[in-house]
Amino acid sequence: MLARVRSKWTWLAAGLLLVLLILVPFVSLLSPYTGLMIFIGIYTMVTVGLCLVMGYSGQVSLGQSAFFGIGAYFSAILSKTYDVNPWLAMLIGATATGAFAYVVGFPVFRLRGNYLAMATLGLGIIIYILFRQLGQYTGGPDGMAGIPYLSFGGFAFDTPFRRYFLIWGFCLATLLISQNIVNSRTGRALRAIHGSETAAESLGINVSLYKVKIFVLSAVFSSLAGSLFVHHLRFVSPQPFDFMASVVIVVMAVTGGLASVWGAIFGAATIRILGDEILPRLENLATLKAWHVDYLNIIIYALLLILVMIFVPQGLFLGLKDAIGRWQPKLFRKGSKS
Amino acid sequence: MSARTVLETRGLGRAFGGIIALENLDLILAEGKISAIIGPNGAGKTTLFNLIAGVYSASSGQVLFKGVPLNRTPAHKRATMGIARTFQHVLLFSNMTVLENVMAGQHPRSRYGFFEAALRLPKAHREEETISLKAKQYLNLVGLGMYADRNPLGLPLGQQKLLTIARAMATEPKLLLLDEPGAGLNALEKQGLSELIRRIRDMGITIILVEHDMDLVMGIAEWVIVLDSGQKIAEGTASQIQKNKRVIAAYLGDEEAIE
Amino acid sequence: MSLDQFLQYLVSGLSQGSIYALVGLGFTLIYAVTKIINFAQGEFVMLGGMLSFVLIRSAGIPMVPALLLSIIIAAAIGAIMYVLAIRSAKKASGVSLIVITIGAAILIRGIAGEVWGVDAVRPPFFTGNETLSFLGARIHPQALWIIGTTIAITIALHLFLSHTMLGKALKACSVNPQAATLVGIDPRAMGLIAFSLAAALGAIGGVVMAPLTLTSYNVGVMLGLKGFVAASIGGFTSPLATVIGGIAVGVIESLAVGVGWGPFTSEYKDAIALVILLLILLIRSGRLAAEERVS
């Protein structure tokens, strides 16, 4: 029955979230932040993928932004250079990214811990170097502009207002899918792998296969996010997919709580709001005549990573949730699914 | 006794680097019996389990399950074929509730995958229903029904051990390997454990247990195999073993004194 | 490609590779003792270089003491990092530790960028700027310093690990922490020493290379990565193999760019090391998995 109480509350929370999301572009107080919200939506999609890999199956991936980038560049190049229909390009991108993840997945996931981390990191940087150096296709470090908008027949997603709903539609879909998977047979298999691979195998779970499967899913999420990213900005360049970007995605996942699907929104939102709204202002405040503060964001991200990992390894989102839970013991007790 | 053999090993051996953990072991275990493997520490008991369950691959010889050689079969396939096990160090999933731990055990007995799960297709619904239903049954079997929503690590060791048995049972095995189920349990709990094991046997499941507690072993084991430094030094009924000179020399002598 | 060109590539590859080797040694040392891979290793190279510049140019301290001081400061920062970030996360899982060291890396980088600004700086050369030439190849005295230091450090480290009490203790700790504790070695103290030593190694690398390659707040990332490649060639256990690995990477890079084989033009220089890394990891992966199984 505790489970029922908890789920009741999660549904309530989800409902409130939904209402808020719908209100954003209409309420004059919030509407200026539509652009910000769009990025939050996109990064939530990437983050939730990483959460599935890191939080549930317990595998490190420091190359997540590579998948983000592959999706982005597939959409950009196909729809601009070879004017393929953007939706088709998006689909091809997702498929290709998934296939890529599948192929590299098997050898890479024979590695564990540190080696896995470094392998994914290396892969990520190699992909980034390719984005930067394959100038004739990618536009090189300069990037490429003039990517078409997504559109349904006559209806083009050519205003932030329209894209906001499109992107959050995708975002919520990915969240729902992830939620379903986590609480399914597959989800239990993944968490079992996280708990103990030997025990998992003894229960007939094909460990390496499931690792790769979830890796592929996260790659596809990231790829879709990438496509939406370029069709929103109508521009693509390599930098958003470099190593630091992968780290930022980890920061988001960690802040939200690695083993928490809905935490992904929290994580992405916290970091984007920090980076886009708060830190710039703080930097300006801290800026003195001859001394400029330009790296506050990096420093804050770093502190977040370290402190959260030391004090609330389950993530800020779950941490705060537990903190609240300590006041109202009945409501959110235990249960790692959320 | 014309019972069919469930498990057979032929010249089974395993070495780690130079150390020989198990050497040229021949076993034949009949269906529906409780057998115990005993022997001093480092005798190769757990190694044998790991070879049967497929955690290690054999360096020599082979394992046959219902006449099928398993050498090339990975651990997870063996579980699907009907070999289940518990672990000396319980290895419960702390990131799941008690019930979910058992539900995870239903894995090989359920079909629906990624796609159905992602979209919550009716198939997924139906299977989830049965999975949790069965899981609850197995929880009740070991008498942990009331703790379904707890975190497993919150339970006392005794109940954790029972939970691992429930989890293993959830895979609906033909052969159940119990690795020191009695360790760390008090007399009363051991009492219950013996009964549980018998009840499982009565469900037609063959059981092999590795155990140090002689009373427990002698109480329930219908067949006892004694290993010493990687070799089988004796096998027989409990009473035969207790009389066996080599066993007493190699094993009971010192081990019992400590007990 | 003429012979003296080839020699030239070899020479510049050697000096570049020696730096990777020094970074790699740091990885190996820490991993051997604590089973942690310190993603912040590259940042200590940056710290060494930047500190030496600041101390010499801004603080006006004479070179030799300035160099020593910057190495000591870097070592201290390494120690602080271990105490604050690593040790206080005692119960942290492997994943968390990785994330923590990454955090430490970008924290150091960010603060450096903040405090010292973004311009690349060049500390003075140790012994002048008159290049020597031998066999048609020309080599900068600083490059000789780099190579020499690497050789010296390698030997010193070897002697230290195998002939001193402390060194032996570190080794013991790396082989079997429990046993080490039994004979009265405190693994945490060893961890502390390993981290500061590794930081010092990195800083030494930074100090000797900065005059030649310039240094700035953000050089740590790539150097760290190349160092890791060197270390993984050495399997995170053998200092000698690590050094050889580092030098190999340096030479391959320099030759690849020089000769411009197929895709390996200068654009892909950094990719070369990464490809090597992946190959090594994948070749090893089977064995690594097995290792962790047994343990």
Add this chain to the structure above:
Amino acid sequence: MRKWFYLLLAALILAAAIPLAGCSSEKADKAAYKVGAVFSTSGGYSSLGVPEQRTVEMMVEEINDKGGINGHPLEVIVYNDESDSTKTLALTTKLIEQDQVLAIVGPTFTGGSKAILDAVKTAEIPNISCAASVDIVTPVADRYWVFKTPQTDVQAVREIYPYLEEAGITTIAIITDTSSFGQGGKKYLDSEKGNYGISIVRDETFTTGDTNMQSQLTRIKGTSAQAVVCWATDKESAIVAQDMKTLGFSIPLFCSHGVATKAFIEQAGDAANGVILPAGKLLVVDEVPKSDPQKKVLTEYRDDYEDIYGEGTVNTFGGHAYDALSMIVMALEDMDEDLSTKDARAFIRNYVENDIKDWPGTGGVFTMSPTDHLGMVPGSLALIKIEEGEWTWLQ
């Protein structure tokens, strides 16, 4: 332990709340004119972006101390794009949609400037770029809203090549950064060479952040090149200079206007001596004759800047931002106060295009026109040689 963490968290949130609350800080009787700026104050181009940001802040303070523009305080919202063209675009959109600025100064680098072309065009907002490439403002028809103040890579090339021609140098080797800046230079080094009877015998590249150029230079050494032209920003150029010295090159090194900063001289050390580069006269103010129309503005800007940031810190990049913002300020001074944002934006654009005539800036004398959105009269660049670690003008 954990309690501390939550306290720290609370502190952070509080700290964050303060600026959010204190958004509209200084209250003036008249509403502030909002201008936006995007500079790369961190990342690869920060050695250009930082002086630009400093200049803008310096100017805003001066203007507001003098009572603002017709009584309106000037507010310049500066964002840092971290040398990432995607961020440049995102931040520009933010300036347009969220901050409702009247005009946009910057960005710092060509890549970013190209990235925002579309956004600026569709939003119909004037943009005065501080980036090098000429492609930013050509074709003018399509760049209706875009202007730029720095000398272009073409101009820079057209300063170097004639000098080579005079010196009787006909074969050169070029070594360029794969960044947009480097490749821009490479493009024009290649397209212009014919006009001066110069042939490129070796074309090498390196990547931003490389720390060793010896392999590339060794190959150049094997050629008949009589000079090396390097197109990159300060750090990499400094390494090229040093490695040329190490490899015992005897031929001269020419660099781009991307190294026109003291940092380059410090980085290259004595290897910098003898390097020749085209750059704004700002570096050689004292050698500029009284007669030169730029003399006054150059001296003033140099003095103001170095008063705050110290001797020898002035460089041409800050100057580009000075020119850009000045043009906008002139427009604002001339503007009716009660224009809608849309009209104000249009007014500023028209003013810059039509009313900037023979205006001396730090980068040169500007005469904008519907056909020329750079509007820099020739001879605004000086060919500068580094001697004894000092800039000296080769007249």
